Amino acid sequence: MSSERSAEIRDALRRGLAVAVSAGPFAVLFGAVAVDNGLTIAEATLMSAIVYAGASQLVGVELFNHNVAPWLIILSIFAVNFRHVLYSAAIARHIRHFTLGQKLAGFFLLIDPLFAEAERRGESGVRVSFVWYMTLGISVYLPWLLLTVLGGVLGNLIGDPRAIGIDVLLPIYFMGLVLGFRSRANFLPVVFASGVGSVAALHFVGSPWHVSLGALAGITVAALLPTDGGEAEEPVGLPVKGEA
Amino acid sequence: METLFRPDMVWLIVCAALATYATRFGGYVLITRMKRIPPRMEAALSAVPAAVLTTLVVPAAVTGGIDMAFAILVALVAGMRTGTMAMLAIGWVAVMVFRQFVTG
Structure with a gap:
């Protein structure tokens, strides 16, 4: 081997x-x-x-x-x-x-x-x-x-x-x-949208649909936000990700 | 001798397994049928892990009670500096201490 x-x-x-x-x-x-x-x-x-x-x-x-x-x-x-x-x-x-x-x-x-x-x-x-x-x-x-x-x-x-x-x-x-x-492009907007979306869906639609609907919210945000220069858009205030 | 398997239950479990396997293979089949992947879809796919996994965390923190929210918050702070195992240990200690002394 x-x-x-x-x-x-x-x-x-x-x-x-x-x-x-x-x-x-x-x-x-x-x-x-x-x-x-x-x-x-x-x-x-x-x-x-x-x-x-x-x-x-x-x-x-x-x-x-x-x-x-x-x-x-x-x-x-x-x-x-x-x-x-x-x-x-x-x-x-x-x-x-x-x-x-x-x-x-x-x-x-x-x-x-x-x-x-x-x-x-x-x-x-x-x-x-x-x-x-x-x-x-x-x-x-x-x-x-x-x-x-x-x-x-x-x-x-x-x-x-x-x-x-x-x-x-x-x-x-x-x-x-x-x-x-967390070092990926648009990490914070995606997490925010998924979090808010899943809680809202849990409240208005119910489980287990909150998973798919919340994820859809985050993914939609990622698709709509500008994709170029993802590095430059790194959210500020987060520690640089070390090698795990 | 005690019954091991009942036919109707086994059928139900097999159908559940097939439905689950379909979700695990389905996305691959769909995506590989596309000739090329547009940049926006690439961006959407790359957001999948954070977007999906967040929906397994935030509702738990919001609806799981103050003790759960506390443990998740403590683990979040810990997670900015440590690895997964340490997060689990610290979060577990946090919830046990909180339940012992605060919510009883």
Whole structure:
């Protein structure tokens, strides 16, 4: 194994660990909530294994319990996951060199942090290799499965996630990812528009549409603002981004 | 022996998985069908990470209660200087301390 390759794998594992730590509690939570809502541990694990999208899994099992029409459950899960359409469009430029089979496998694992890490790596001029991508992806996928089973076994023992403070981990983790893009052109206007847009949409339209609508607000602002001289328009007052 | 899988539930989960996979592949299919990508769309795509991820943070900070807002704010300040793991640790300590001493 070349040293370049092993450096790639080490980098991916290191990043995968951070993702697994922050997302892990939610896998446990999902397993517990799923069993609480009448799924068997096997069904909960199947859902983690083939849907593999935490927020939508929680929305799904919540609806299973409410006698909601199946098509409406699927539509809700689709709506929660709609942001991935944007991810796979944005990431295209970095993974064009994947073979079709590699793309089929790679897109299956395309979760928020993997997208953000791949986007950042590609943007910084480093080639997003299939080995790096899959190492990072699988190092999050396997813990997600194991912790789902654990949550299912623990069942109601966890109780309220607020009591042990794990409910703050995911928003903070996502905020860390947002900050990683703060040197991009029009970062502040985009974040401002998305933030205001998502809160307004949450209020007037409701969840989960606030994600897509809020994102649309930020993306529209980025499309409308002047694109030339992005460097010169760097917002003032922000520290220069160091190499992570 | 206890039931492992019920057919109707497995169907529902498989459909959910297909719907999710469609979102993960769909954007790629759409974008690669275009001959060239206009500059404004390039700018829009490059705003995708910050725009989408922000919608997972700000509503939580605004509607998640004063304790959540406090933790996110503390983590934001920390995040300007440190890495992700430190942000998580500092944010977690902040919310635990806040709940212990302020909101009870």
